Structures are given as structure tokens and as C-alpha cells.
Amino acid sequence: MNQPVFITGYAEILQRLDAIDPVQYGKTRNFADGAVTYLSPYISRGVITLPQVAKIILAKDYKPYQVQKLLQELAWREFFQRVWWHHGDRLFDDLKYPQQQVLHHEMIAAVSNAATGIDAIDLHIKNLYQTGYMHNHVRMYAAGITCNLGRAYWLQPSRWMYYHLLDGDLASNTCSWQWVAGTFSSKKYIANQENINRYLYSNQQHTIADHSYETIFDQPLPGVLQQTTELHLTTPLPETAAAFRLNEALPLHVYTTYWLNPEWRKDEPANRVLLLEPSHFEKFPVSKKVIDFCMRLASDNIPGIQIFVGEFESLMQRYGGETIVSLQHPLHEHFTGTKDPYPWMFPQVTGYSGSFFSFWKKCEKYLKQEPLANSIG
Secondary structure (H helix, E strand, O other), X not given: OOOOOOOOOHHHHHHHHHOOOHHHHHHHOOOOOOOOOOXXXXXXXXXXXXXXXXXXXXXXXXXXXXXXXXXXXXXXXXXXXXXXXXXXXXXXXXXXXOOOOOOEOOEEHHHXXXXXXXXXXXXXXXXHHHHOOOOXXXXXXXXXXXXXXXXXXXXXXXXXXXXXXXXXXXXXXXXXXXXXXXXXXXXXXXXXXXXXXXXXXXXXXXXXXXXXXXXXXXXXXXXXXXXXEOOOOOOOOOOOOOOOOOOOOOOEEEEEOOEOOOXXXXXXXXXXXXXXOHXXXXXXXXXXXXXXXXXXXXXXXXXXXXXXXXXXXXXXXXXXXXXXXXXXXXXXXXXOOEEEOOOOOOOOOXXXXXXXXXXXXXXXXXHOXXXXXXXXX
């Protein structure tokens, strides 16, 4: 299995961005060893942005059909963000339909313990714990087993996965789990063992997924998926350094684990603070691996940045200045001061789209404009 290495230096991240092969991506992205970009942790954390990635792709000499799959995947991410912006906290309730055949609202022990009996899936779950990454296709497999074979309500399992992902994004993760569970789509998603064998290069038989698609949902609750477990997820936050100081004569630029962009207002003298709010991480916990990764992204790429652990109001009590700048974001609504616009890939597309394909139809016409690279940046 490929073991991705997630470097944190901005120059190396840009090299990885420039090395994308959208042709191979389109052909192989669903396979375990496919030419995926491994850019998702940097997009989720705001180190690079969707329009930045799209510009790099479109500036190269590819035919439109060669880059469409990758552009669509970027657009899926933007679509999920727009769902979050539109629905707010209702993102964490069933968005379109109630989940069917739910037996409980807990986590399935065999999934969290990497003991489903599907060897390739269990291996990838163990890899998630080691690396903070899981291939997108495997995320769908795991969600389908949990919600649709194990009949767990989607919310707690989605929290389990989000907790461990370096690229954890509440919009993408939550919407994807709802899509699999049939609460944000017209039907539930499942992959059978034949599909798993094909894309994960396994050759296993006689598992809980070894059924035809016509009969896979007809089986009783598999014994291996019957035991549940309560999640006890906590975020190990650091302490604010004793040397933390703010210059009230300078603006205060507020960063979060969703916005760590080194290019943001980089030439302006300012106090630069990565704000870690305990209330946020109590509601949406992440692992130590995730927190450490975000802090490295900040310290490696944003000169002079300080870390403040506390609520936004507490940070304001420490800052006697007048100019506070942050980014527009659903998690930042309680921030005061100036809010810079969110870097949408398709800023021309307005209004809410109830499905990805209705959203994509609106986006496609802007991809056909000339010059392409300037139409979405």
C-alpha cells in the first residue's frame, strides 16, 4: 500500500501541486495506487485554495476532457462547502431524507477496531490511524459498511473518521457520509467484495460484502457488525505560550485550522495568530496528529505566527488594537472585524444548488470562457 508523506513546507507543497497529472488522475483515481494528488490536507487547511489548484491545471496544455475529472472533484469540494454555508448547523442533520433501517446511533466496534473481516478495508483503517489519510474510495467503502450493512446512523461514524483525517473538512466529510447513507442522495451506496477486490487489489471471498448488488441488502445484520461502541473523542490542545504578546499598533490577522494560507496578506505588517478555540474542538474533536500537523503548517510557512488557545472573545481581551481581519467562513461567524471573501473556485455561480450536477451545469459554462485560467481565479 502507498504510504503518503504529508510534508508541511509551502515550497514543497507547490511542487506537489505543479506535479499533478490530471490525465492519469482521471484514469486511475479510484484505485488504491491511483494517481491521486495528495493535496487534500492542504486544501482543507486553506494552505492552497481551489482556484489556485484549478489555475495550475488549466494553465497547462491539456484538452478539456483530460482535466474534467479532476476539475469535477474540485467542484465537488466546493459544492459541499456551499451546502455548509447554506444550511449552517443543519449540515449535521439529515439533509434530504431520513436514514432508513437505523438500529442505533453509535459506532460499530469492528469498523473502529479494523476488524470487519474484509482484509483490505481493515488494512486501510489501520493505515488511517498511522498516517491520517484514507483513499476517498475506501472512505465510501467504510461508510457503506458502517451505515448500510451495519445500520448505524451516520453522524457518530462520520465524527470518528473526521477525528483522524489530516484533511478533515466538516463539509466534505459530513456530506459524503450523508450521501453514502442515503440522507443526501436518492439511494444508499454500497460496494460489494468484487468491487473492493478490483480497486484495492485484493482477492478475498466469503466476507459480509461478498454478495451480488441485488442481494447484498437482503442479508440479516452481520454478526461481526453487531457490537457497538461509544466514541470518546477529545482534542489534546497545547497551552498558549507564556511569551505570547500582541502589538496593539498593528492589525490582528486571525488564522484557524481551516485557514493557514501563507499568501494571505503576507506583505502587511500584522500580528498573526492561529486561534484554537476549545469550544470548537469540543464540538468537533480532532486527534493530536491533526493538531500537530496544523501547527506545523502554520509555523513552517507563516513568519511570526503565534498560537493562542482560547475563545475569540478571550483573544480580543488580549488585543488592544482596532483592526481585526479574518476570512469569511461558517466557523468564523462570531469573529468581529473585517472578513475577507472566501476564495471560491466559481465565484460567478450564485444561488443554492440542491445537487452537485445542477451546480456543475452552472459551473461548466465558465470553464468554456477564454482564457480559461482567468475565468475562475
